[in-house]
Amino acid sequence: MDVVYDLIVVLHLLGMAAIVGGYLVTLREPHVNLVQVWGARAQLLTGLVLVGLRESGAVDGDPLDHTKIAVKLVIALIVVAAAEMQFRRRRHGDPLTHVVGLGAIVNVLVAVLWH
Numbered sequence: 276m277d278v279v280y281d282l283i284v285v286l287h288l289l290g291m292a293a294i295v296g297g298y299l300v301t302l303r304e305p306h307v308n309l310v311q312v313w314g315a316r317a318q319l320l321t322g323l324v325l326v327g328l329r330e331s332g333a334v335d336g337d338p339l340d341h342t343k344i345a346v347k348l349v350i351a352l353i354v355v356a357a358a359e360m361q362f363r364r365r366r367h368g369d370p371l372t373h374v375v376g377l378g379a380i381v382n383v384l385v386a387v388l389w390h
Contacts, residue, residue, distance in 0.1 A: 290317030298376025
């Protein structure tokens with residue numbers, strides 16, 4: 276089960292790379308592209324799966340900090356909602372673009388710096 280868990284971690288990181296990379300690429304003319312939308316969806320889904328696997332005891336690891344997970348979930352939901360709304364609008368320069376990109380970066384900071 277550890278191999279499956281590690282593969283899901285890789286998919287989780289690729290989702291983050293899609294959001295942040297897409298954001299950095301479009302900074303001159305800010306907009307949300309399809310890669311960012313799918314990256315946000317992947318982040319949310321793989322994050323839920325990772326938490327589920329850890330909580331079920333299918334993989335070993337330190338106990339999860341449920342407050343940290345809740346904060347990351349709220350941020351992820353905001354990022355997904357903003358990405359979906361802004362992509363449907365197809366407007367350039369929309370502030371929701373920055374919510375998507377910076378929200379993903381904040382979620383990475385929470386994941387890494389929250390001990």
